[in-house]
Amino acid sequence: MRESLLFDSATWLIWFAPFVGVLAAGLSKRRDPAVEGDRVFRHDVPARITHWTHGIGTMMLLISGIALGLFFTPALVERAQGVWTWMNVHFVFVVMFLFGTFYYGANTLLAAHRFREHLPTKNAIDYTKRHYGLLLGFKKFTFPPESKYFESEKMAYLLALASTVVIILTGLVKVAAHALDMPAGLMGVITPLHDIATVAMLAFFLAHVFFAAVLPMSWPVLRSMFTGYVSLEHAKHEHAGWLEELGYAKADE
Ligand code: HEM
Ligand code: HEM
Numbered sequence: 001m002r003e004s005l006l007f008d009s010a011t012w013l014i015w016f017a018p019f020v021g022v023l024a025a026g027l028s029k030r031r032d033p034a035v036e037g038d039r040v041f042r043h044d045v046p047a048r049i050t051h052w053t054h055g056i057g058t059m060m061l062l063i064s065g066i067a068l069g070l071f072f073t074p075a076l077v078e079r080a081q082g083v084w085t086w087m088n089v090h091f092v093f094v095v096m097f098l099f100g101t102f103y104y105g106a107n108t109l110l111a112a113h114r115f116r117e118h119l120p121t122k123n124a125i126d127y128t129k130r131h132y133g134l135l136l137g138f139k140k141f142t143f144p145p146e147s148k149y150f151e152s153e154k155m156a157y158l159l160a161l162a163s164t165v166v167i168i169l170t171g172l173v174k175v176a177a178h179a180l181d182m183p184a185g186l187m188g189v190i191t192p193l194h195d196i197a198t199v200a201m202l203a204f205f206l207a208h209v210f211f212a213a214v215l216p217m218s219w220p221v222l223r224s225m226f227t228g229y230v231s232l233e234h235a236k237h238e239h240a241g242w243l244e245e246l247g248y249a250k251a252d253e
Contacts, residue, residue, distance in 0.1 A: 005084055006091035007178045014175050017095045021102030024049075028103075030111060033148065035248045039229040042148075046107055048225060053100030060093035062202055070195040094171065101164060117147065120154040127151040135217075145241035153211075160204045166197040 006013075024046075031044040043051070067086045069075030077083050108115045127144035128151050134141040149157070170193045177187060213222050220234040235243050 005178075006088045007175060010091070011175060011179065013095050014091075014098065014172075017098035018102040021099045021104075022106040024099075024103045025106030025110060028107065030107070030114075033242075033246060035232060035235075035243070035246055036229075038232045040232055040235045040243070040246070041228055042221070042224045042230050043228050045228070046103070048228065050100050050104035050107065051225060053096050054104060055100075057093045057097030057100055058201060058205060061090060061097055062198065062205060064090040064093065065195075065198055066202075070198060071192050072195070094175075098168070101168065118149060118154055118157045120151055120158070121147075124151040124155060128155070143237070143240075145244070146239050147241040147245065148239060156204055156207060159200060160208070163197040163200040163204065166193055167201065170194040170197065 028046040030046060031041065034041050064086045066073070067076045068083065068090065075083065077086055123144070127146060130141040130144045131146065131150060131152065134143055144151075170190045173182070173186070173190045174194060176182065177190075182190075212218050220230050220238075224230045
């Protein structure tokens, strides 16, 4: 039996998912980080939901997109049936990704300070040099008083942000092309842009997963992406600047 192409038969879900994301942001109550005894509250429930829907969505979109083939790589699937299946996988995770990303975007508009804490500061180069210099064994460096997010993480955030915006805008045009007759010239720009953003996203994704999940030093924050908490000990060592912002370091020492 011929499988139906969800990009054609269930297009409405693509327009519905962002709407549900924005609605979820409107209904969410955010909880700010705080020191609670020997733990520090780091990621509230909306942060965890948006991160995992966006993150798992991205992972599966990378896999399905690469299987379909970028404009400069061969498709890994050849038979029509295989292409349709991977397009349907792409569709399902586009819906998840759009929900997570619009939920995150609307949350961010509602609380601009949560966006600012992701942006690099004037300390970006100095802290990153010290942080990774020390990790590489150069004893002359001292661990910098990083804020909630490492300065290196903040630089990578800009790459993730830019690729997300380009991928969504070009993706929506690609969806529209399923229903409308788009000029070939326009699609000749849109598809390479979708694919260049894919390469940028892949670079971010591999680096992010390595530094945020594979390296044992990141396991405490990996756990907090599920439980919400890191230990106070961990925060003292890795995020002294953040603890100070939370009013802890000064009061305690
Ligand atoms: C991390 C996110 C994403 C990645 C890595 C990604 C990657 C890709 C890749 C590599 C392809 C195959 C090559 C091409 O046709 O350009 C593709 C196709 C496609 N993508 Fe994405 N994509 C993502 C998100 C999205 C989003 C958010 C949408 C819709 C809003 C979308 C819609 C489409 C469509 C409609 C196709 C073409 C299917 C067809 O041939 O008709 N993608 N994507
Ligand atoms: C599915 C694989 C992924 C894993 C295992 C993973 C893991 C993590 C972990 C452990 C953290 C916590 C870091 C911390 O608290 O400092 C984190 C945070 C973050 N990740 Fe991921 N991630 C994944 C995918 C992604 C993707 C694809 C993106 C974006 C394109 C992303 C963007 C972010 C951002 C922006 C934060 C900070 C979240 C916040 O506002 O608290 N992650 N990730």
